[in-house]
Amino acid sequence: MGADALAGTSKGLMTSVDETQMVTSATSDVWSQHVPDPDGPEGFTFRTTYPVNPDGVEVMLERWKAGTEEPPHSHPGDDMTVVVEGRMSVQLYREESGALTEDGERIVLAKGDVGYIRARRIHDARYIEDCQLVYVHNGAFEFLLAPAETG
Numbered sequence: 001m002g003a004d005a006l007a008g009t010s011k012g013l014m015t016s017v018d019e020t021q022m023v024t025s026a027t028s029d030v031w032s033q034h035v036p037d038p039d040g041p042e043g044f045t046f047r048t049t050y051p052v053n054p055d056g057v058e059v060m061l062e063r064w065k066a067g068t069e070e071p072p073h074s075h076p077g078d079d080m081t082v083v084v085e086g087r088m089s090v091q092l093y094r095e096e097s098g099a100l101t102e103d104g105e106r107i108v109l110a111k112g113d114v115g116y117i118r119a120r121r122i123h124d125a126r127y128i129e130d131c132q133l134v135y136v137h138n139g140a141f142e143f144l145l146a147p148a149e150t151g
Contacts, residue, residue: 023116064127072146077138086131
């Protein structure tokens with residue numbers, strides 16, 4: 001399947017708490033805490049950014065070079081990644097007896113794809129092509145390196 005065939009799709013990445021529930025825009029905390037704009041049009045709500053809004057999100061515009069990668073890690077809040085340009089992949093892990101075990105197939109995200117990861121879900125990221133991403137984290141962002149070695 002080519003990158004154009006994947007454009008506009010949403011890849012829900014499973015939660016660490018409930019392995020059967022896919023994380024989507026309907027279930028991710030990234031889309032919670034919206035408020036109406038008192039001066040805005042009917043039907044419009046928004047969520048501002050952290051730290052100005054303690055219930056807000058952190059947003060980053062990221063660039064990654066092809067061939068770079070992030071080791072297994074997690075974040076304290078749900079996150080959403082929108083691939084603006086390029087291709088990347090994500091591997092989910094579970095911790096078993098002090099070691100990390102791959103949990104499912106590696107997921108490839110291409111231009112136009114959206115991926116969600118639940119809070120505290122251990123994962124890595126590999127950048128197959130040069131990437132430009134919009135990254136949204138529920139609350140204050142933190143990069144928590146996974147404590148166990150991959151097995």
